[in-house]
Amino acid sequence: xxxxxxxxxxxxxxxxxxxxxxxxxxxxxxxxxxxxxxxxxxxxxxxxxxxxxxxxxxxxxxxxxxxxxxxxxxxxxxxxxxxxxxxxxxxxxxxxxxxxxxxxxxxxxxxxxxxxxxxxxxxxxxxxxxxxxxxxxxxxxxxxxxxxxxxxxxxxxxxxxxxxxxxxxxxxxxxxxxxxxxxxxxxxxxxxxxxxxxxxxxxxxxxxxxxxxxxxxxxxxxxxxxxxxxxxxxxxxxxxxxxxxxxxxxxxxxxxxxxxxxxxxxxxxxxxxxxxxxxxxxxxxxxxxxxxxxxxxxxxxxxxxxxxxxxxxxxxxxxxxxxxxxxxxxxxxxxxxxxxxxxxxxxxxxxxxxxxxxxxxxxxxxxxxxxxxxxxxxxxxxxxxxxxxxxxxxxxxxxxxxxxxxxxxxxxxxxxxxxxxxxxxxxxxxxxxxxxxxxxxxxxxxxxxxxxxxxxxxxxxxxxxxxxxxxxxxxxxxxxxxxxxxxxxxxxxxxxxxxxxxxxxxxxxxxxxxxxxxxxxxxxxxxxxxxxxxx
Amino acid sequence: xxxxxxxxxxxxxxxxxxxxxxxxxxxxxxxxxxxxxxxxxxxxxxxxxxxxxxxxxxxxxxxxxxxxxxxxxxxxxxxxxxxxxxxxxxxxxxxxxxxxxxxxxxxxxxxxxxxxxxxxxxxxxxxxxxxxxxxxxxxxxxxxxxxxxxxxxxxxxxxxxxxxxxxxxxxxxx
Numbered sequence: 186x187x188x189x190x191x192x193x194x195x196x197x198x199x200x201x202x203x204x205x206x207x208x209x210x211x212x213x214x215x216x217x218x219x220x221x222x223x224x225x226x227x228x229x230x231x232x233x234x235x236x237x238x239x240x241x242x243x244x245x246x247x248x249x250x251x252x253x254x255x256x257x258x259x260x261x262x263x264x265x266x267x268x269x270x271x272x273x274x275x276x277x278x279x280x281x282x283x284x285x286x287x288x289x290x291x292x293x294x295x296x297x298x299x300x301x302x303x304x305x306x307x308x309x310x311x312x313x314x315x316x317x318x319x320x321x322x323x324x325x326x327x328x329x330x331x332x333x334x335x336x337x338x339x340x341x342x343x344x345x346x347x348x349x350x351x352x353x354x355x356x357x358x359x360x361x362x363x364x365x366x367x368x369x370x371x372x373x374x375x376x377x378x379x380x381x382x383x384x385x386x387x388x389x390x391x392x393x394x395x396x397x398x399x400x401x402x403x404x405x406x407x408x409x410x411x412x413x414x415x416x417x418x419x420x421x422x423x424x425x426x427x428x429x430x431x432x433x434x435x436x437x438x439x440x441x442x443x444x445x446x447x448x449x450x451x452x453x454x455x456x457x458x459x460x461x462x463x464x465x466x467x468x469x470x471x472x473x474x475x476x477x478x479x480x481x482x483x484x485x486x487x488x489x490x491x492x493x494x495x496x497x498x499x500x501x502x503x504x505x506x507x508x509x510x511x512x513x514x515x516x517x518x519x520x521x522x523x524x525x526x527x528x529x530x531x532x533x534x535x536x537x538x539x540x541x542x543x544x545x546x547x548x549x550x551x552x553x554x555x556x557x558x559x560x561x562x563x564x565x566x567x568x569x570x571x572x573x574x575x576x577x578x579x580x581x582x583x584x585x586x587x588x589x590x591x592x593x594x595x596x597x598x599x600x601x602x603x604x605x606x607x608x609x610x611x612x613x614x615x616x617x618x619x620x621x622x623x624x625x626x627x628x629x630x631x632x633x634x635x636x637x638x639x640x641x642x643x644x645x646x647x648x649x650x651x652x653x654x655x656x657x658x659x660x661x662x663x664x665x666x667x668x669x670x671x672x673x674x675x676x677x678x679x680x681x682x683x684x685x686x687x688x689x690x691x692x693x694x695x696x697x698x699x700x701x702x703x704x705x706x707x708x709x710x711x712x713x714x715x716x717x718x719x720x
Numbered sequence: 721x722x723x724x725x726x727x728x729x730x731x732x733x734x735x736x737x738x739x740x741x742x743x744x745x746x747x748x749x750x751x752x753x754x755x756x757x758x759x760x761x762x763x764x765x766x767x768x769x770x771x772x773x774x775x776x777x778x779x780x781x782x783x784x785x786x787x788x789x790x791x792x793x794x795x796x797x798x799x800x801x802x803x804x805x806x807x808x809x810x811x812x813x814x815x816x817x818x819x820x821x822x823x824x825x826x827x828x829x830x831x832x833x834x835x836x837x838x839x840x841x842x843x844x845x846x847x848x849x850x851x852x853x854x855x856x857x858x859x860x861x862x863x864x865x866x867x868x869x870x871x872x873x874x875x876x877x878x879x880x881x882x883x884x885x886x887x888x889x890x891x892x893x894x
Contacts, residue, residue, distance in 0.1 A: 186893065254890070255890030255891070255893075256877070256890060257877050258798075258877035258878070261805075262801075262802070262805035267805075267806055267807045267810060268802060268805035268806055270802075270806060270810070270869065271807075272810075275858065275862070276862035276865065276866070277858075277862075279869075373890075373891060375890060381893055430804070430805075432804070432805070432806075432807065432808055432811075433808065494887065527876040527877070527881065527882060527885065527887055528872075528873050528876050528877045530876075531872040531873070531875075531876040532868070532869040532872050532873045532876075534872075537775070537776040537777075537778075537846075537849060537868055537871075537872070538775060538776065538777075538778035538779065538846055539778055539779040541776075541780075541872070542777075542778070542779040542780040543779075545780065545876070545884075545885045546884070546885060546886075548885040548886055548887055549885070549886040549887065574809055575808070575809045575812070576808065576809075578807060578808070578809055580809075617853055617854065618854075638858070638861075639858050639861070639862070640858060640861035640862050640864070640865050641854075641861065
């Protein structure tokens with residue numbers, strides 16, 4: 186298997202492993218980019234190709250296709266924030282978020298959706314973001330879709346996805362195929378552990394290599410600690426070199442001076458960096474309104490093999506339970522399925538001992554479904570707040586409100602109904618008090634009685650959004666409609682923290698599109714030339 | 721994982737026991753040469769986790785003999801590796817949790833476990849887990865959830881566990 190990243194390094198790309206530093210360093214750039222994920226990657230390619238000198242800072246390690254062995258035990262500690270065990274402050278939500286070169290795009294499941302028009306319309310109405318119409322965003326999505334080969338998946342769904350489709354057909358619920366950012370995909374099903382064939386068009390194989398080929402510098406295992414604020418500008422970025430294991434810092438510092446700073450450290454990392462830096466926040470908005478798409482899980486034991494570990498993880502979805510409610514009414518949810526892998530599944534499942542073993546014994550015959558709740562569109566869904574914990578490490582305080590719990594219960598009922606419609610023998614919603622239901626009637630009675638409490642009900646998240654939200658009015662958002670920080674003249678936010686609500690769909694394409702738009706404008710401003718198109 | 725202050729808030733155990741456990745913990749931290757060393761399980765942590773593993777994995781582990789002891793030891797090692805990959809803050813919280821569980825009065829009061837960890841049967845340990853799983857204190861429920869994830873994650877990441885659930889393992893790449 187070819188490893189284009191390693192070939193690039195051999196050909197002279199500037200990729201520095203900060204864990205090997207033996208002294209402090211100073212770097213100079215036109216633009217310093219914090220984070221190499223969806224936002225940072227797109228910005229890096231556009232700005233470098235515009236002729237600007239770019240330095241990309243990544244806290245995680247550089248792992249490439251050679252390292253990707255499709256083993257959870259290796260992948261989670263290497264590629265995810267906090268070994269894929271990042272939690273909200275009250276430990277009620279487990280968060281999957283990438284931490285490696287390419288960020289979450291290296292480990293996501295490739296699901297690609299444009300920002301739904303309903304969401305954009307809500308932003309126009311509630312946050313004054315008049316420029317962000319579906320029509321205005323369309324050319325940016327077109328460009329990114331070309332760049333990342335985002336297309337309908339023509340190999341067809343695996344059994345796990347097929348069951349969602351069959352269930353929906355059975356109940357007359359609308360269901361649709363998904364688009365994916367892959368090229369020459371082998372349909373293995375291990376996207377979440379890093380793509381071993383370089384088929385996934387993540388930032389690791391697209392924009393970051395393009396930026397490095399055009400002369401950008403990447404420094405990985407380097408933690409962005411603090412922006413040096415001088416008046417209304419940032420002078421420099423102070424970083425700490427990390428030990429190889431990535432938990433603790435080395436005593437060596439890297440100071441990066443730049444004309445402009447792009448913050449793309451993700452919707453927990455970016456607000457936390459601004460908080461650590463004492464960035465001005467006159468309207469107390471920084472880190473607030475952080476959203477998660479709180480996600481519930483239901484598992485169904487089928488009478489045939491599902492093998493949910495095999496094949497493209499997500500190819501079918503339903504927006505029925507989003508589209509059948511008002512966007513600002515009771516919380517709606519998007520239906521998808523997860524890939525089934527033993528660590529992810531066994532740790533998500535309730536219980537232990539014999540009861541847990543029995544469920545795991547049905548692993549190959551188990552279908553699982555996800556409901557992603559669309560948070561942030563209602564007064565009772567204000568999201569969470571990014572705070573600083575020990576040593577400035579970010580902590581997300583995200584209380585699950587009754588408004589969210591109501592959606593949790595409705596999502597369990599919907600998933601159980603669908604799973605029985607698809608022929609499930611037994612359905613388990615992931616709640617400590619659920620011992621499984623043998624019929625829809627039993628499920629309805631049982632789910633109705635499940636107490637809605639933290640930890641008893643398992644809620645997970647793979648999408649962190651918000652915290653530096655955009656708004657037309659300075660009092661309504663940390664950033665303006667171009668992602669520019671309201672108080673700091675040379676800072677542009679370029680990641681999911683820009684979103685004033687959740688997206689209501691897997692967010693990678695929303696991040697790409699906005700990043701392309703905002704970075705192109707910035708390139709134009711800095712070079713006084715039109716920005717180059719994405720290759 | 722709960723923090724010490726949260727335990728105080730939960731009002732579950734007396735200040736004296738807590739202080740003592742805290743002292744033990746800070747002493748064990750001081751023994752480490754600098755705070756930048758990856759987490760290594762202490763002997764006490766090994767015996768606590770070694771007691772929890774057979775309860776969480778009841779029925780899943782080999783039934784007896786050397787295969788069973790080896791699987792338990794490997795899972796305990798796996799938990800240690802998993803803890804070492806957590807954030808510094810989470811590692812500290814887990815250290816505090818294990819210090820509490822290792823402190824006999826806290827073990828009895830908080831975990832409801834009379835015998836020592838070495839002597840406790842999987843049934844007795846399961847009763848402790850069950851108590852925390854359904855505790856009215858969110859803090860103890862979250863501690864249960866943490867132990868649940870650590871042990872199950874360590875076991876189901878291994879090919880030995882895969883054989884028992886019909887998972888063929890990742891495809892072989894050429």
